[in-house]
Amino acid sequence: MTDRLTQQKDLLAVLIDADNVSPAGIGAVLAEIASLGTASVKRIYGDWTKPNLKGWKSAASEHVIQPIQQFANTVGKNATDSALIIDAMDLLYTGRFHGFCIVSSDSDFTRLAARIREEGVTVYGFGERKTPEAFRNACDSFTYLEVIEKAEDESASETSQRTPTSTLRMDTKLVSVLRASVAAASDDDGWANLAHVGSVIRKKQPDFDSRNWGYAKLSDLVRATELFTVKPNPGGGLRARTLSRAGN
Incomplete structure (x- = not known):
């Protein structure tokens, strides 16, 4: 029984909004999710009678x-979102999952993310840069799909476009957060464990990701x-300390 409970500690429910995500990058998204835990439930919601979703079949x-079929029975109402939300709550009440991955750029899931977090369950959001701030901030962490896809492309081509030091230092928001x-x-x-620094940053800014600037790790960006x-x-890992204005 103990082994079984231990295995369940990293279980994730992955819920995908087909209307807001392209099938082309889903492999990279799932690879990212695999670094967070075990995706024991993977569901995608949409009206599969629509021709624009046919790419999702393969x-x-x-x-x-x-695939979860949800017909658009009423014009102007998003039945797909409702189906995803209902399933999410059903899964939440099982108490089996330590985290939910919501893959969408739709602000309609803002309240869902907040409600799941009220239960002490982690919410990982994945969506495009156009995702409204309210939904991004409702998640424990939010990762841009463009960043994941870019990282995969650069890994395949063994190239990386990193923001240079001069530009980073002119980014007042970034410097202030760090x-x-x-x-x-x-x-x-004055020394800070970088793992703890990363946790502090995510609490303030859920969509913070060193890869937004082309750096694979927070330590590289810092x-x-x-x-x-x-x-x-x-004690292991890395630590950082702010340099004095004189650089000492």
């Missing part, structure tokens, strides 16, 4: 995603700004 089959988060996570000597000292942490 993608759903390849990635073993269960400085404030390092300060919030730092000890009495180093690239040349505003922090980064070195190994005695």
Whole structure:
């Protein structure tokens, strides 16, 4: 029984809004989700009688995603969203899942994300950059589909376009978030475990992702700004400390 409960700690429910996601990038999205846990439920919602969704047939089959049919019975009402929300709540009440992955750019799922989090369950959002801020902020973390797809393309071509140091340092919002988060996570000597820094940042800004600037890891981004000292942490991992204005 103990082994079974241990295995269930990383279970994820993946719910995909077919009207808002392209089948072309779903493989990269599921690979990203695999780094978060085990996707024991994978469902995609749409009206499969619509010709614009026909591309999902092969993608759903390849990635073993269960298609859920929802007819658009009333003009102007999104029955697909309603079906996804109802299923999400049913799954939530089973108590089996430690996280939900909602793949959509639709703000209609804002309240759903907030409700799931009220139960202490993690919500991972995935959507395009056009996703309304309300939905992004309702999630524990939100990852842009464009970033995932770009990372996959760069991995395949072994190239990477990183934002240069000079540009990073002119990004006042980025610099402010990094400085404030390092300060919030730092000890009495001013050193902060970068893993803790990442957690602080995500709480403030769920859509923060070092890959938005072309860096695979937070530590790479922090180093690239040349505003922090980064070195190994005695207890493992890395730690950072803000450089003084004089650079010491």
